[in-house]
Amino acid sequence: MQKLKDRVAIITGGAQGIGAAYARAMAAEGARVAIADILDGTSLAKEIEAAGGRAMAVQVNVADETSVLAMAEAVNEHFGRIDILVNNAAVYASLQLKPFSEIDVAEWDKVMAVNVRGPFVCAKAVVPFMRSNGYGRIVNISSGTPFKGTPNLLHYVTSKGAILALSRALAREVGGDGICVNTLAPGLVLSEGVIQNTDMREKLTGPVLASRAIKRDQTPEDLIEPLLFLASDACAFMTGETLVVDGGSVMH
Template sequence: MNRMKNKVVIVTGGAQGIGATYARALAAEGADVAIADVLDGSAVAAEIEAGGQRALYIKTDVTDQDQARAMAENVQERFGRIDVLVNNAAIYASLQMRPFDQIDLDEWDKVMAVNVRGPFVCARAVAPMMKARNYGRIINISSGTPFKGTPGLLHYVTSKGAILTLTRGLARELGEFGIAVNTLAPGLVLSEGVIANEAMRDTLTAPVLASRALKRDQMPDDLIGPLLFLASDDSAFMTGETVVVDGGSVMH
């Protein structure tokens, strides 16, 4: 219950879905949690505080450099430190699957802005605070799709492939400051958003299940253990790596 005791964690996109699962799990292990999201995360923050941990919701557009910097400064001022950044905010479940030549360019740009620019901007915002203490954990959330080339979602697949290389580059640049950077890559998770997107769920569920060594649906709670491993000192000498959690659909 104390793997994250006295740690301060920022979870982007933590107002709902898998991000909220991350926030609750980190708090349950003793972390104080800041939720950075364009959606209202005050209910999740209140829930965490009711459980005995400090929490803070900061409305943040992760693509906006000024908002990200203000968010990091707010967390630093409130909690006195930033130990972990979970770059979870992303566009996925709201997307409609379609051939690549039918993807609207504005939608492509929006996916790239949130899914790639967002983690870059947020990592840059927290880096000075982490460098000052010679300690930090940055966890970038990718996906199993870059390993498969999942059709019908080229913008999403491309963006999550970029996260793999973003992680490696950041790990090289930040290692000398005691900051570890790793990627968590979930498979198809039955999150709130996926359940609501019936077309996506119906298209992907059967082939994904067939490809898995462990023949069951993946739930948000399946990601808690791997996330805590990467966020805690259990992974202290690990950086630049990608941990795929998908029931054995992808093995690399």
């Protein structure tokens, strides 16, 4: 039996990398998937439909509330409802490791706009549709880094720490509406972007692997089942929680 049969799921940042892996997996479990990305997700939507799933691509800038509201309206109009939001879009793999004193305010603001404002305005846009159906699952993607205080990425780590607090507070506001809000916190994942960022991979892979109880690289596939759990009926009595999936680097 498909875990997400006939549910409608929005995956931000879904056109490539980990987001694309989420979109494929959710479609395979019966969800009607909206690939919401600043990039064009049309080819992925066509791939999913060719495999027998249902998908649409909608371009959106998650840092812009007007763009996000238009995206939510388009998804609801196309599929007739919104059940699941995966707040995956984030600035990360393009960042360069540097001391906090070398991070300029413009770069800080860009990270915060996408990584913190984005999940806020996306939740604000979809919750009315979820409330009207008395059902919703919001999965916010954080990171293991806030638990470690990882250096040289202060803006990113701060933004992902904010996601933990956002999820907890939002869970209390919408729990009475049948909406569960939880956080998925991956470790260092060998996504397309991380593989291409040589500096990040060379400086972080060794220490991260050494810190893990399970001594191997993490792939997007390691996140699929935990994501499906948080997006499904299986977590109906779980909200405001953080699920860390990083091979045992963080244990909390």
